[in-house]
Amino acid sequence: MALTLDQPKLRTIHLDSLESRVGNTPLLRLRRVFPNLSPSVQIFAKAEWFNPGGSIKDRAALNIIYTAIAKGELTSGKRLLDSTSGNTGIAYATFGAALGIPVTLTIPANASEERISILRVLGAEIILTDALEGSDGALMVAQEMAAASPEKYFYANQYANPANWEAHYKSTGPEIYSQTNGHVTHFVSGLGTSGTLMGVGRYLREQNPKIQIIAGQPKGPFHGLEGLKHMESAQKPPIYDENFPDRFIDLETETAHEMVRRLAREEGLFVGISSGAAAVAALEVAQGLDEGIIVTVFPDAGYKYISDKALWGGE
Numbered sequence: 205m206a207l208t209l210d211q212p213k214l215r216t217i218h219l220d221s222l223e224s225r226v227g228n229t230p231l232l233r234l235r236r237v238f239p240n241l242s243p244s245v246q247i248f249a250k251a252e253w254f255n256p257g258g259s260i261k262d263r264a265a266l267n268i269i270y271t272a273i274a275k276g277e278l279t280s281g282k283r284l285l286d287s288t289s290g291n292t293g294i295a296y297a298t299f300g301a302a303l304g305i306p307v308t309l310t311i312p313a314n315a316s317e318e319r320i321s322i323l324r325v326l327g328a329e330i331i332l333t334d335a336l337e338g339s340d341g342a343l344m345v346a347q348e349m350a351a352a353s354p355e356k357y358f359y360a361n362q363y364a365n366p367a368n369w370e371a372h373y374k375s376t377g378p379e380i381y382s383q384t385n386g387h388v389t390h391f392v393s394g395l396g397t398s399g400t401l402m403g404v405g406r407y408l409r410e411q412n413p414k415i416q417i418i419a420g421q422p423k424g425p426f427h428g429l430e431g432l433k434h435m436e437s438a439q440k441p442p443i444y445d446e447n448f449p450d451r452f453i454d455l456e457t458e459t460a461h462e463m464v465r466r467l468a469r470e471e472g473l474f475v476g477i478s479s480g481a482a483a484v485a486a487l488e489v490a491q492g493l494d495e496g497i498i499v500t501v502f503p504d505a506g507y508k509y510i511s512d513k514a515l516w517g518g519e
């Protein structure tokens with residue numbers, strides 16, 4: 205069983221289901237891309253595109269759905285509503301289709317065509333919001349819809365829903381700890397909703413308070429690091445505690461792009477932009493160490509970013 209859930213009934217029913225394949229992703233050692241590190245410093249990446257919906261957000265979305273069902277908040281006939289154009293939306297739409305739960309997503313109108321197409325293919329209802337207002341605008345529209353029709357919607361609200369970070373506390377964190385036989389010394393993660401960092405970080409710190417928890421975030425408010433947030437200028441997610449990380453690393457889009465290209469060619473890992481950013485942050489941590497086991501997360505694969513001209517335009 206992949207994701208550890210609190211509901212024995214669902215656990216039994218869904219043993220052979222798509223949902224049961226969420227989690228238990230491989231932990232890959234980066235072997236060739238960082239040749240000059242000390243032999244006692246190793247970098248590993250959790251390969252989250254192995255999840256059935258193609259990203260780490262399967263874990264959060266499925267736990268949000270299961271928790272809402274268990275609490276009686278997502279009853280039959282209600283629609284799951286949230287604002288997301290990214291991987292969480294794809295995960296809701298995937299498991300919504302698999303479990304027969306209708307899904308409505310509010311999305312800024314300038315979200316990429318690929319993303320909107322993927323969500324339509326999976327049968328989600330899409331409400332386009334003002335492009336100029338970005339993801340905060342989509343969030344406001346979802347909030348208004350939820351407030352206006354509480355009988356119609358279960359408002360999942362990934363930024364404020366504890367089931368988001370708890371998914372990582374229950375699955376990603378324990379997997380990393382056991383896959384490294386408890387020897388992980390540093391955990392490095394990008395910040396989006398912060399669910400990954402907060403959940404994995406809390407679990408690992410409980411096992412061993414010496415494990416360093418390091419957050420990577422875009423250097424400034426305008427960036428191309430899809431999936432990550434510049435916390436100082438964005439609406440702060442209620443699940444995020446800025447005092448939690450031991451250290452922050454600023455990330456630049458260009459450097460992340462370069463790393464994405466190298467990961468493909470030097471490691472055979474065709475990953476998304478936030479994975480490139482995570483590798484850059486992990487390298488920065490590694491360069492300051494004589495020994496250590498650094499674990500980071502590669503949230504998704506590269507297919508959704510092929511039309512990104514800044515990333516692949518020169519190819």
Ligand code: PMP
Nearest residue numbers: 291396397398399400431478503
């Ligand atoms: N990378 C990508 C590609 C994502 O879609 C997300 C989710 N927004 C993240 C990183 C960050 O994950 P989290 O929301 O758990 O902070």
